[in-house]
Amino acid sequence: MASGGRREDPYTQRYFHGRITREEAEVKLRGQGCSNGLFLLREKLNETGSYVLSLCYNHNVFHYELKAHGNGMIAIEDGKRFTGPIELIRHHQAHLDGLLTKLVRPCNLPEGEFAVTFEGMNRRELRESLHQAANALGVADLPDHQLERTVMKTIHLQKPWFHGSISRDQATAKIEKAGHNDGKFLVREREGGSFAIGISYRKTVYHYKVDKDNITGKYSIQDGHKFDSLYQMIDHYSKKKDGLLCELSEAVVAESFKATSPTSRQSLGLPNAPWKSPVAAGHSRQRYPSENDEQFFGHIKDQPWDDEPDHDPPSVPARPLPPPPAATRQPDREEIYGSSVSNAEKIYDTVAKNKKTSTLNHNNLTLTTQLGKGNFGSVVKGIYKLEGQDIPVAVKTLKEEEKIPNKKPEIIKEAELMSRLDHPYIVRMIGMCQAQAGVMMLVLELAELGPLNKYLKQNQTMRVRNILEILLQVAMGMQYLEGQQFVHRDLAARNVLLVTETYAKISDFGMSKALGLGSQYYIAETAGKWPLKWYAPECIYRFKFSSKGDVWSYGVTAWEAMSFGKKPYARMRGQQILDLLESGERLQQPEKCPDEVYQVMKDCWVFDAKERPDFKAVVSKMKTVLSKVKKGEVRLVQ
Template structure:
């Protein structure tokens, strides 16, 4: 069957059952592997099914729809804008092991216009674009098909009306129930365009009458309408959005909030308005939903008592995570960590919110990543236990002052995603600069009295400190095993600065893949008290247990966890500068933790890198060329070190570059040579190492990409089923 260019996406067969689709494929005379159709999903009305003939069997793949627009994925994997783009991708990238090989299709019809990224210009588009209200009205009243059809740029009539500020036409479109939340080929909605072209009346019309998503994200950069208005300096639109309850601190992929974008673009009046804007007091109160300390099972039991109804929720404190958790029911029970960033609270990539009350009120009006809005709070018992002190502290509402990076040669547009600490000056929990001046009044929570420590055996030696196993006596008189890092007396003056810097980095880090600093004891001697990681470094473990390690299991678990921890550091704008296998510790066989932050540095608010010209005893064999030569350190130089670290693992503890000195290794790299592939290392892992070692740092993968790569590796994708306690991030 010849398939012309005009019919290249006519593979859609509406209103047929699974049995009818399979019969259609079986009876086709071509009988070729990869023959396919796309049909409607019977079990999920908004989804589709890809049916493929392979080895005389028909395999069915669920195509899941995401958001309110044409975003689709197979098995919750990569999302594609447009059903046609998903099919084209899998035609070019077959998954032969799964029988997903797409070759030819049985001719049907074009997929629905609302499932496609783009289409063609129709009469409704033309009439709307020239503002011909009479023609638009006549078309709509005549039942003209395809109100939501997209033109060649992916724009609907609603997009065109919003761009031109044609409010009468837009009102008529909304009256005929067009979808004002569809995205064009660039990934933006009509509301984005109304903000871009300074149409405050159109903005209000879209939100109040059209129910436009005020937090719709640009699919390329995560900009929401408030970002767009701030970027253009349209103060009236900014005020309109805020009056309609737009959150003040949404974040782009680079972690920027609208006020910062306005500053960068030179819109001073707009920036000052956003910086001084007072977030309204929430109408909800904590005693409606907050249960204090509650374990997972107890929370789920409370949810189940409510039938359960979609939208039923509560917020609890988890001793295990040290965080508040939103527990929500919608078809199943969902759990969302409520993380703290500075003085703000945040769920995933949602906006930064001032308090738990603000967070609950926000998600009561918009899903924004949740499966449904919060509708029915489960109240705590009449006399709930007081929540932990740490929780009470972090809920206070503090209006931060913004410090915005101005455009300079060092402000890079390709900056990695980061949280708001990139640009907002938050209160530091422990001002270690004054630590040695006995200025202790504001540091009580982080200081540990010497008489609460019991020193044990020596378990490690560093450049300027010794590490002992010991015990910390808690407030209840119980002993907790800890590691005590002690600055040696002979190193007191020369190394105190390095010790101080390491403590300053670690004190605010809280992640399951990073060794936790519990506190400081100013002694004498000066000591850092850290969680005890009992199995030592992965180098030690490999050396002691070489026959108990499966490279396709343990090494990939560790690699995923290291990448996950480094992604956390990247989000919090820290470069490690000493990532190596010797500094990766194991708390269990299946939990790796990053340690030794003696060389780590926090990036300043206006730079994406740290520059050091002082040199010193640097681990050159682990360093990227730009670090060795010009002292340039950023997240991508840490990625180079990550590649060396996993090479050490797959080499079962071999020293990189053998007996070469650091300078000799650098010369080797300059010639284009790289470490050879370890015998135990699979080809696809070594390929990823080589990507980490590209000279152009912009071509190296991000830690987020590395974490996803190792977590989704088919060699151990079912690790959670085999070892339930494994936490890959």
């Protein structure tokens, strides 16, 4: 491990490009030939003081995250630790030490161009702004990298786009008064300590709820990236829409900011002019397309808006406007989510989404028919009476012999984990219930059509397009889990439940694990009753589980779905499967599976976990396939 010492400022090096996107880094590197060992350093958009090393090898660009540790040191995952990114780069210029190639040639900024910071400010202006704000907070004696992280937490209070505690209606009125331009926005504080971004898009104001994680303190919209501060979030979404309807372009300036004189604003370390994004303000910084700009379905989530809606999520109107370019065209929601989704979910709207396990009244629960039975116990269909309404439920119980004295029952652990999840494509937990015999039961929302594999076996004429839409939903649910740092460890078609023929939910979290803060994987102490046919090689050999392992399982799940419920590796035993995988062989392409979908499966089955896509990439790939299906570029065999 490298020894500590003074950290050199990255801005002293011409190969440091500042806060640029992954796509921008790749364009810059390819523009200089993408030769082996060509590299640049950039700062992550959503984390202060976190960096990424972008490196060329074999005509491809690889991105190494430089992880920060509690002692101020940084390192590439599992690598040596250094006082800062410049010290790490100097080491790898002389030593391979785990990289694909040594750092041979820096991709330097052109003459006269400077590393990107925030809001179009140069480094000197940013430092002055931070130090002036730090003096006001009494933390000016901190090192620069710690000072920046500290000041960023509260700097939104001094920004022109922050309007404090105002209502949704007031925010809408302010944006409308300022004039409807796509991307015009403001940020407000909501009751309870959360925030919301109000944004104008096509003459309508939409509101995105911004939550703050109680554990990490990070901010995010639903299913979005997590940011250390609101300031970084706004800066990020001015560069990439990345889940919003469009990029943020121009701030609606708060009255308190307008009332502050230029001199007073300078004393707070703020620019004199109202905020505009670097693009809207006409800065020379070149824009590059986002990796998702060409996707037909974009990044619109099921419900990214504030939870006080006065507008439905945007969809194709009855009298459509002239179609926008493909990069911004919005989806017809029914095509992804199915025509009966809202009706199927409506009955559960009366059930609170639990943040903690909730104890239910056993007398209000009636059990009917058994839905399934396995190693864990059984699942029974039931009815739970709530305020005079019958709520259809699925009730999971644990086998008696699985209970261990003085140890928290596994079903309690599963309930505690599920209570933290809230996503349209994940089965919702209603609560816990204790039977008279003392047996604990987990009460869940009911997905009436049951497991995907069984349904497909019985419905061989189901449309292939429906199956593809379901696989997209599963990928989106898994992307949410990945973002919440959960590994499922049992993703399979049997654990994808159908609410309707066009709407699926991921279930069975009995084997799932919540990763520790900053951890990317979980190491099991011993092997268990594991579904090895769905497991990635590192799970079997090293008991190492991560979201990349879940990606492998997704590939097998997709194969099951496109095979209409067939069992993977039929009549093969464990060692035979391992031999097949090590030889480079994979499950064969199902008869009705489009080539593009089989390629997604093969991408999920790359032997080296680091080379597999993450779920964000899988979602993007599946959206591309569905876009091509809609355009007739992919023909489906029915």
